[in-house]
Amino acid sequence: MNTYSPDTVVPGAGARVQEASEIVASNLNKTYGAGPFAKTVIKDCSFTIESNKLTVMIGPSGCGKSTLIQLIAGFESADSGQLTMNGEPIVGPGKDRLVLFQESALFPWMTTYDNIMYGPRARGEGLKEAAEQAEFLLAKVGLEAFRDKYPTQLSGGMQRRAELARAMINKPEVMILDEPFRGLDNMSKELMWEYYATLYEEDRNTNFFVTTDIDEAIFLADRLLIMTNLPTSTRTVIDIDIPRPRKIEDLVHNPRANEIKKEVMTLLHEEAMKSFSGGSKAAADFLDAYSKRAG
Amino acid sequence: MHDTVLNTDAATSQGPEVTTMGLTMYRLSTWLKSPRPYLMFIGFAIVLGFWYLAVEVWKLPRFEDMPGLTEVFGEWFNKDPIYGLSVYTPEYYTHIGISLRRIAYAFLLATGLGVPLGLFLGWSKTFREFIFPLFEVLRPIPILAWVPLAIIIFAGSESPVVFLTFLASFFATTLNTMLGVESIDESYSRAASCLGASRWQVFRHVVIPGAMPYIFTGLQISIGVAWFSLVAGEMVSGQFGLGYLINTSYMMVEYPKIIIGMITLGIVGFASSAMVRVLGDYLMQWRVRELALGD
Known part of the structure; x- marks a missing residue:
């Protein structure tokens, strides 16, 4: 395994x-x-x-x-x-199989570096190589200057990057x-x-x-x-x-992207409607009327 | 060399590097520049001033037997005290020392037993179901209700007092530690086990540091209730101690010594709480910095 x-x-x-x-x-x-x-x-x-x-x-x-x-x-x-x-x-x-959760699950009591090194340290595997890899990943996610900061000192985007690095160091399949x-x-x-x-x-x-x-x-x-x-x-x-x-512009200009977006929206809308009508008919009618106006 | 330059740049762009010492000095200087110390001073002046006026100038009816401000402070700092107790007599320090020793034994014992018990109560559902109901029935029993039993069970005058002091601290510490473990977001332990941590490692690396803020809140409460129950215990049993001092001074009609004992309790109680707080801030620098940034 x-x-x-x-x-x-x-x-x-x-x-x-x-x-x-x-x-x-x-x-x-x-x-x-x-x-x-x-x-x-x-x-x-x-x-x-x-x-x-x-x-x-x-x-x-x-x-x-x-x-x-x-x-x-x-x-x-x-x-x-x-x-x-x-x-x-x-x-x-x-x-x-490594999971990145909805909310940041960086350990608030560890610095960026210690968070990234957590996996290899917990397993006690290849620490020397992991330390080198941690440096490489810190540079890759642009957090070298923040290696000794605690998660709450990082912005939301930095926290997500630190978390990506913490996952990637383990080379998950x-x-x-x-x-x-x-x-x-x-x-x-x-x-x-x-x-x-x-x-x-x-x-x-x-x-x-x-x-x-x-x-x-x-x-x-x-x-x-x-x-x-x-x-x-x-x-x-x-x-x-x-x-x-x-x-990012592809989302607006690429015709194929727009085509897919329409298709996905239609499908998701149908599903969302089901969840509304499951609870309340009035809410479903409202959503229906609203989406016609918006469309 | 190059690295240091980079790091400094990054640090200054983030504001000055936060160190514990620097932070303390910074806080001290802002505190002195703020109105807070002067308000504090006014607060003391109002209470002491009222005491002085009520007893010694206006001689209000209910205050006639109460020792006045000048009498108490005159006695407290008297090289040749009328009632045999002042900052110049060794007896004064014996009372403080013995009270402090009892607090130290009780507090250390309560922390040493309460924190592990609280951690396991929070960690293991089976253990909690087994112990917690019992704990919740014992906890509301006031410490004073334990006094007779403590004297019956424990020989001598020392151990009942330490036991009573311990008991109050123990409940506060255990309960807060347990709540601390329960407060930890499940995603931290999931992230740790995902990264390969064993159950024991999750306990050490996630549960203990994660519960730390609550543990220290518990220790703050614990040291407070320790002084409370110490004095209760010393008034009933014991040969020395500040509680004993207050009680015997009342019996011997040496009223200034009551007030000296009370003020001394206030000062050592405050100092011991402050020590717990400083230790907590030291152990949880990730939190201090977080708060400092949010300031």
Whole structure:
């Protein structure tokens, strides 16, 4: 299972292309609570996170995407169905699948450098090489001058970059990002998209990115998984065939991007409507009228 | 050389490098420039002035038996005290020393037992279900209610006092430590286990530092209630100590000594709280800096 080898850690070796690591989910089910309080969050959900691709999952908010991440990360297990990585069932958390959480999970009591070094130090693996790699990554994410600062002394964007570095030093086979740029202002958000896309284009590892932001999804994705409303399953998969490196302007000017955006919006709108009408007819009517006016 | 220049540039662009010493000096100078010390001085002057006027000038009816300001301070700093106790008599320091020793034993014992117990209560759900209800029933029993039992169980005059002092501190420390563990965001421990930390490492690297702010809030409360229960204990049992001093002075009708004992308690109580606070700030520099920046 553990394919980590300290010998392979060479500064600047981030560009190596990794061996195929693919995650396959088939017919997953997950229900929380029991009896009259039972709530099915994931129902008959199947998808593939293809190796060496950036797969983005988008769905209405509160649709169970975070639950899927808990399953893939191994923090929780599904009630039924199969979840495998490279053919092996996922049974618990592991450093081959690293998660970047919605909120910053940098340890506030450690400096940027200690945060980045946490993984190798905790495992006691290849510390000398890790230290070199940490320097390389600090430079790469532009935080050399902030190595001895604590997370609360960094801006939101810096914290996200530090967290990317903390994950990358472990050379995970799969990076899992759960709405990582949520809460950043629009300017920092777009900078982080470009930044993150560049990092991805350099080594093309398997990345799984969850979001509710359509622009973010189209800008980043190789493959886009569109999820249904609760209980979650896969609605459609769209291949985003806009050439890389992409530019922010592409979102406005590229006809293919606009085409995809319309398609995604229609699908997501349908799903969002379901969640509204599930609760209140009036709210659904309002949303319908509103979207006609806006459209 | 080049590195240092870079770092300094970065540091100055961020404002001056924050060191603990520099921060303290900076705070001291802003404090002196602010109206706060003068307001504090006025606060003291009002209370002491009222005391002086009420007892010695206006001779208000209920104040006639109370020792006056000049009498108390005259006695306190008298080289040849009328009632045999002043800053020049060794007996004064014996009382302080013995009280301090009891506080030290009780506080260290309460911290040494309370912090680990609180950490485990917060960490293990099974352990909490087993211990916490018992703890919650014992905790509201006032320390004074323990006095007879303490005297029956513990031989001599010293150990009952230390036990009573310990008890109050112990509950405060344990409860706050437990709340501290519960307050830690789950994403920190998930991030740590994702990065390869064992359960024990998560405990050491996440649970302990994460609970630290609450632990020190608990220790602040703990040292306060320690003085409270110490005096209660010393009034009932014991041969020396500030509580004993106050109580015997009352019995012997040596009223100025009551006030000397009270003011002394105020000063040593304040000093011991300040020491706990300084230790906390030292151990949690990540937090001090965070607050300093937010200032």
